[in-house]
Amino acid sequence: MTAFRDRYGRVAMVTGASSGIGMAFAEALAARGMDVIAVARRVDRLEALAGRLRDAHGVAVTPLAIDLGQPDAARAIHDCCAGHDVGLVVSNAGFGFKGAHEDAPPALLAEMLTVNCTVPSLLAQGFIPRLKARAADGRGAGLVMTASVEGLIGCPYSAAYSASKAMVVALGEALWGELAPAGIDVLTLCPGPTESEAAARQGVDMAAVAQRPAIDVARETLDRLDQGPTFVSDAKYQAMFDAMRAMPRREALTAMAAGMKPKR
Numbered sequence: 450m451t452a453f454r455d456r457y458g459r460v461a462m463v464t465g466a467s468s469g470i471g472m473a474f475a476e477a478l479a480a481r482g483m484d485v486i487a488v489a490r491r492v493d494r495l496e497a498l499a500g501r502l503r504d505a506h507g508v509a510v511t512p513l514a515i516d517l518g519q520p521d522a523a524r525a526i527h528d529c530c531a532g533h534d535v536g537l538v539v540s541n542a543g544f545g546f547k548g549a550h551e552d553a554p555p556a557l558l559a560e561m562l563t564v565n566c567t568v569p570s571l572l573a574q575g576f577i578p579r580l581k582a583r584a585a586d587g588r589g590a591g592l593v594m595t596a597s598v599e600g601l602i603g604c605p606y607s608a609a610y611s612a613s614k615a616m617v618v619a620l621g622e623a624l625w626g627e628l629a630p631a632g633i634d635v636l637t638l639c640p641g642p643t644e645s646e647a648a649a650r651q652g653v654d655m656a657a658v659a660q661r662p663a664i665d666v667a668r669e670t671l672d673r674l675d676q677g678p679t680f681v682s683d684a685k686y687q688a689m690f691d692a693m694r695a696m697p698r699r700e701a702l703t704a705m706a707a708g709m710k711p712k713r
């Protein structure tokens with residue numbers, strides 16, 4: 450995996466590294482010999498991860514306890530990364546909730562839009578000049594944005610989350626168009642159901658749903674960083690969402706609303 454580190458350098462920054470897909474990204478990057486700046490709120494988790502990855506791979510993991518629900522979070526991350534030559538940015542942290550849009554607590558909705566949309570947009574903006582500088586020097590640079598298959602079409606009863614991830618898809622695709630000519634790899638990951646803490650946090654029962662292991666999703670994403678703009682990490686959901694997008698929109702949304710309506 451030396452080729453990967455030769456391309457993206459010694460240091461990656463990963464948000465949402467305390468669990469799920471973000472932790473898997475940190476593990477997969479450490480296995481490729483990269484140091485990781487790991488961002489989340491649960492610093493105890495990040496410290497445990499740091500110890501584990503140091504012992505397993507001899508890499509340094511720097512825990513950064515930052516709440517991405519605060520609009521100045523991106524600036525705090527940029528400041529903390531100033532002394533590091535970050536060649537790969539993984540903007541992964543996010544959360545959602547299910548249910549009728551009118552039932553969502555307004556403060557939670559606003560926080561979600563900050564975590565899922567505002568901060569990733571500002572984070573990318575602040576890192577782009579540094580990634581461009583690396584690419585201009587003939588070194589590689591990359592940006593991963595974690596969206597969701599729910600960003601590919603409006604999902605009833607997951608309206609705000611789905612809309613937030615549509616923003617990430619649009620942002621990531623647009624940045625691919627802006628940055629690919631500069632030699633920067635931009636890949637927007639659209640996971641289908643993936644093993645993580647997200648379902649438990651949302652109170653969603655996933656017993657009947659096949660979920661992919663997060664480490665497989667992370668490894669496959671890193672393997673195709675140069676094959677942007679987007680990667681749907683679950684073939685079944687890729688086919689399902691392709692079929693829905695090919696249907697008349699009213700039919701697709703009516704069918705989805707019937708399937709996703711919470712059972713009371």
Ligand SMILES: NC(=O)c1ccc[n+]([C@@H]2O[C@H](COP(=O)([O-])OP(=O)(O)OC[C@H]3O[C@@H](n4cnc5c(N)ncnc54)[C@H](OP(=O)(O)O)[C@@H]3O)[C@@H](O)[C@H]2O)c1
Nearest residue numbers: 465467469470489490491517518543597642643645646647
């Ligand atoms: N798992 C899936 O099926 C699936 C499907 C599609 C898309 N996704 C996307 O994948 C990404 C990762 O989610 P996951 O499934 O791995 O869920 P997860 O296990 O709940 O992980 C979410 C991560 O985001 C961090 N995070 C959330 N809110 C934060 C905040 N305010 N400040 C700082 N960090 C915050 C969490 O850290 P702390 O709580 O420690 O702060 C945690 O590390 C998200 O963007 C999610 O929307 C997941």
